[in-house]
Amino acid sequence: MITVGTDARPDISVEHTMHSDQTQPRIDAFTLPAGSAPVACVDIGGTKVAVNIVDDLGIRGKVAEPTATSGAPDALAQQIIRLIGQSCAAAGVAQASLTRVGVSSCGPFVLRDGLVELAAPNICGGLAGKARGLPNDWQTALLEAPLRAAFAQVRVENDGIGALEAERRWGALQQGGAPLAHCAYVTWSTGIGTGLCVDGRVLRGKNGNAGHAGHIFVSDNLDALCGCGNVGDVEGLVAGNALARRFAAAGYPSAAMLFEAAYAGDTRAEAIIDEVCRVMGRMLYSLIATLDLQRISVGGSVYWHHRDYLLPRLRAAVRGKLAPLTDGCEIVSAGLGERVGDFGALALVA
Numbered sequence: 001m002i003t004v005g006t007d008a009r010p011d012i013s014v015e016h017t018m019h020s021d022q023t024q025p026r027i028d029a030f031t032l033p034a035g036s037a038p039v040a041c042v043d044i045g046g047t048k049v050a051v052n053i054v055d056d057l058g059i060r061g062k063v064a065e066p067t068a069t070s071g072a073p074d075a076l077a078q079q080i081i082r083l084i085g086q087s088c089a090a091a092g093v094a095q096a097s098l099t100r101v102g103v104s105s106c107g108p109f110v111l112r113d114g115l116v117e118l119a120a121p122n123i124c125g126g127l128a129g130k131a132r133g134l135p136n137d138w139q140t141a142l143l144e145a146p147l148r149a150a151f152a153q154v155r156v157e158n159d160g161i162g163a164l165e166a167e168r169r170w171g172a173l174q175q176g177g178a179p180l181a182h183c184a185y186v187t188w189s190t191g192i193g194t195g196l197c198v199d200g201r202v203l204r205g206k207n208g209n210a211g212h213a214g215h216i217f218v219s220d221n222l223d224a225l226c227g228c229g230n231v232g233d234v235e236g237l238v239a240g241n242a243l244a245r246r247f248a249a250a251g252y253p254s255a256a257m258l259f260e261a262a263y264a265g266d267t268r269a270e271a272i273i274d275e276v277c278r279v280m281g282r283m284l285y286s287l288i289a290t291l292d293l294q295r296i297s298v299g300g301s302v303y304w305h306h307r308d309y310l311l312p313r314l315r316a317a318v319r320g321k322l323a324p325l326t327d328g329c330e331i332v333s334a335g336l337g338e339r340v341g342d343f344g345a346l347a348l349v350a
């Protein structure tokens with residue numbers, strides 16, 4: 001059992017148990033300090049909303065549902081309020097005893113009167129257009145205002161920022177228990193997202209959207225249509241669903257099958273993954289060149305399942321380029337492994 005904490009925050013206990021391969025810690029037990037009031041952790045994705053309660057007994061009462069996309073524009077917020085009630089009931093915690101609600105959400109955000117609303121094309125039918133088939137015409141989904149009407153303390157952040165904070169406190173973006181000052185977390189999953197920190201400050205930007213680096217343009221490929229509507233951005237080229245869409249015709253109908261083929265020595269699949277790593281490597285290089293980072297941790301399901309294959313390729317794509325910038329920056333696997341997302345909302349309120 002190790003204890004992690006800073007002067008400004010209560011100590012948090014995290015138990016690290018080594019996997020059989022001895023490469024990554026596994027978080028088996030997580031508790032707030034004895035006597036801590038419970039907090040609610042909310043994770044909003046394009047397909048699923050998950051809520052759990054965390055207190056001095058651990059992480060409890062997990063409930064999840066498909067993300068609400070029909071009804072009034074506050075349907076998602078009302079769903080979250082209801083799920084928090086259900087999570088409290090499942091955990092045996094009185095809802096009135098909740099002190100804080102942390103929300104880690106997919107973006108982008110827009111601010112109305114300083115409060116976050118979601119403007120995510122995979123949730124808001126008014127943005128995506130009829131072709132997307134969403135059963136609503138929302139321009140935004142209300143989020144922070146209804147939650148603040150229901151709970152005293154609410155913190156909403158982009159999920160890249162939640163994951164970054166989790167990695168800085170409990171994962172690979174800390175050194176000797178202190179969070180790194182110049183670092184980034186990158187998720188390579190169904191989508192591509194980042195959380196960024198420079199000079200010890202987590203970057204947010206005018207609407208809390210800093211870190212949407214998956215949507216920077218890197219090519220003119222016409223086969224790389226991103227869910228955001230861009231053609232040729234990083235996410236449209238290398239995200240998990242982009243790989244499936246782009247290379248199905250070549251005989252690789254899913255990212256998993258593309259990697260299987262490469263592992264089996266299929267040189268065509270190897271070449272595709274090499275090219276994909278060059279694109280992702282360029283994004284990492286661009287982050288380093290722009291922000292002067294000392295470490296980047298990478299997670300997300302595509303990366304995590306194939307990290308032994310991908311990490312050396314990503315490092316090679318960056319190594320030697322403008323050495324004064326890149327020499328001092330390490331690229332590593334996420335310290336929290338597959339559970340980075342689980343800890344993102346918690347890092348906002350714990």
Ligand SMILES: [Zn+2]
Pocket residue numbers: 214215226227228229230233235236
């Ligand atoms: Zn995009």
